[in-house]
Amino acid sequence: MSRILKTCAAVALGWLPALAWLVATPAQADISLQLEVVRHVKAQPGASGVPGDSQTTLDVTLGDKTMTVTSTDTTTVYDFAARKRWVIDRRTKTRVDYSLYDTVGFRTYELRNRNTLGAALSAAKVGDAVMVQVDNEHNLSVQDKPSAPLRVTTEGANELFHAGPKLMFRRGAHLLPAKPGEARMFAQLLRYALGGHPQILSALAQADSIPAQFSLVAYDAVGSITQTVVIRHVHSNPVPAFDASAFPVRPASESGHPVDQALDRAAALTPDELLSARRRSKDELETALREGRALDAFLGMFEWSLMTGEAPTPLTADQKQLFQTNDAVRRVTVALSAKSKDDLAKAITDLTDIAKSTATKAHVLRIFEANNRAMLGDRKAAQKLFIDVLKTNPYIAGVYKDLGDSLFVEYDTPRAWRCWDSGRKMAPGFANFQAINQFETSLAARHPEFF
Known part of the structure; x- marks a missing residue:
């Protein structure tokens, strides 16, 4: 199951910066962002196989109903109106078509699976509390039923979200102005690519700004995983609507x-x-x-x-x-x-x-x-x-x-x-x-x- 989650996350990391020369359909007003993501794992005592720190640069284009993200090898175009995503191999310029339902379908069932397993571990008093409901919701960005509201506090000009004593999200003081649709699509980027509790993503989607710097902190059996994100190079630009037929299906x-x-x-x-x-x-x-x-x-x-x-x-x-x-x-x-x-x-x-x-x-x-x-x-x-x-x-x-x-x-x-x-x-x-x-x-x- 974790393998599938990693696959879904990897597919989500892509941007298509030069699509204009491939299609000639009418352009829409989009914003482009560059995200620098630093990942750090703080391991619990005795944990083994702990990954080292990593840094990733994500170039993202957010449209009204679309989102485009690119990794070194692939470009992924999300179309929320069609409920589809297209994964394009940048080397061969061929595509594979997927459904957005596969992401929410997996996560809802995986959430129930983790909640059940977490309850069993808690009842058996196996180690520290792991796979608790709020952590599962945070890691999968999905909620089956309402849980206790996250606690929101301030620290200077920063805004923090907590679940009990655990810090889940820290939003920096520097905010980039954003239209409602842009803020919503930014929340979609986190939902599909980085994670975040639904309550946090809902707050971001309803804001009139995008945080220039923030941290997401997740918890699992290994320890805490902090993703610190800095946004750079924000600008508006017209990007042609995506035309899947410009790329043949993968042989x-x-x-x-x-x-x-x-x-x-x-x-x-x-x-x-x-x-x-x-x-x-x-x-x-x-x-x-x-x-x-x-x-x-x-x-x-x-x-x-x-x-x-x-x-x-x-x-x-x-x-x-x-x-x-x-x-x-x-x-x-x-x-x-x-x-x-x-x-x-x-x-x-x-x-x-x-x-x-x-x-x-x-x-x-x-x-x-x-x-x-x-x-x-x-x-x-x-x-x-x-x-x-x-x-x-x-x-x-x-x-x-x-x-x-x-x-x-x-x-x-x-x-x-x-x-x-x-x-x-x-x-x-x-x-x-x-x-x-x-x-x-x-x-x-x-x-x-x-x-």
């Missing part, structure tokens, strides 16, 4: 992860290719029915529905008879009804055996096997099977749904949402994605600050 050959390879192939598919694949699937189904190949036709019906979200053409009486009298079809039906651990294991064996009887649709049986393995808890094996299926037919929207579900359980939310978005792009009305649509609606309603 699958450049991906080192098998899930990424499958998703990069999906991102490159065209509407014409999807239409051709659907026609081909329909033709194969009709041919199998005409030739009396019951198993291929039965599996072809499933494939069609999983590709389109639609039911196949109603069967004739003779076609129904063809299925009802075929032993392989009967065995598939039994395998699909498995629920218990023993029945699921037997179904996997049976599906492997049945695959020997199909001429063209063994990959559909692997979908069933993958879901059975997932229900048995063997998600890695299930994911490998889903990926194998997509190599054979990359147009099966339902497989992207199932693969995304499996990744989400592992807290790999960036890839999970890429899967779900790929499937919904292929079959927007597919009922299987209704739960994801509702989940996103719920996230947006409960955490509008992320958008």
